[in-house]
Amino acid sequence: MKDTQHGYSALSIWLHWLAAITMIVLFVLGQAAEDAADAERKTLLGLHISIAMSMYLILVARIGWRLHNGRPTLPSQQSKPLMLLAHWVPVILLAGLALMLVSGPIMVWTKGFPINIFGLISLPSPLGKMDTLHEVFEVVHKIGAKLLFFAFLLHILGVLKHLVVDRDNTLKRMLVPIKK
Numbered sequence: 001m002k003d004t005q006h007g008y009s010a011l012s013i014w015l016h017w018l019a020a021i022t023m024i025v026l027f028v029l030g031q032a033a034e035d036a037a038d039a040e041r042k043t044l045l046g047l048h049i050s051i052a053m054s055m056y057l058i059l060v061a062r063i064g065w066r067l068h069n070g071r072p073t074l075p076s077q078q079s080k081p082l083m084l085l086a087h088w089v090p091v092i093l094l095a096g097l098a099l100m101l102v103s104g105p106i107m108v109w110t111k112g113f114p115i116n117i118f119g120l121i122s123l124p125s126p127l128g129k130m131d132t133l134h135e136v137f138e139v140v141h142k143i144g145a146k147l148l149f150f151a152f153l154l155h156i157l158g159v160l161k162h163l164v165v166d167r168d169n170t171l172k173r174m175l176v177p178i179k180k
């Protein structure tokens with residue numbers, strides 16, 4: 001069932017929460033790996049990379065579904081700046097996600113390593129070791145993570161505003177699917 005003007009279908013809601021939870025897990029794993037000692041860092045990064053590669057499927061599914069569906073109208077009329085934020089924050093979140101999913105693999109491959117997905121699939125580097133490019137994409141990945149986190153915070157603040165100030169059904173729309 002498709003989204004309508006009034007709310008989201010079950011598939012849209014599942015995809016939204018699956019992407020949100022996966023992104024939080026990736027943040028935590030990425031950050032923990034940065035702070036960890038060598039042996040632990042390897043395990044955490046392996047998990048980070050494997051889960052991140054699964055995120056491609058979620059992203060493709062979300063974009064495909066969104067193109068097929070369109071987007072429900074925003075729930076309430078707000079001031080122009082807030083309407084702009086409400087429109088652009090999800091777009092920035094999706095773009096930030098795409099940036100992470102592009103910079104991540106390039107970062108691994110330019111180190112000369114294959115991408116190993118849960119020990120089941122190995123994607124060898126088509127690039128070989130390229131130190132300068134590796135450093136550039138390492139910075140892109142770090143900045144991308146910060147931007148994504150900032151957009152994520154704005155998104156949460158927006159939801160809280162709807163919940164506490166406007167007291168409308170914005171959060172409920174993302175929890176309860178519309179009926180046929």
Ligand code: HEM
Nearest residue numbers: 026027030031034049052053097100101104105108142145
């Ligand atoms: C939504 C997708 C992703 C998110 C949110 C994410 C998030 C993060 C974060 C927060 C860090 C720590 C950065 C820092 O120190 O500030 C990190 C590091 C890292 N990520 Fe990701 N990541 C994603 C996708 C990927 C992908 C697809 C790959 C590779 C296939 C990858 C490989 C790595 C590696 C190798 C590091 C360690 C970088 C270093 O050595 O400094 N990430 N990631």
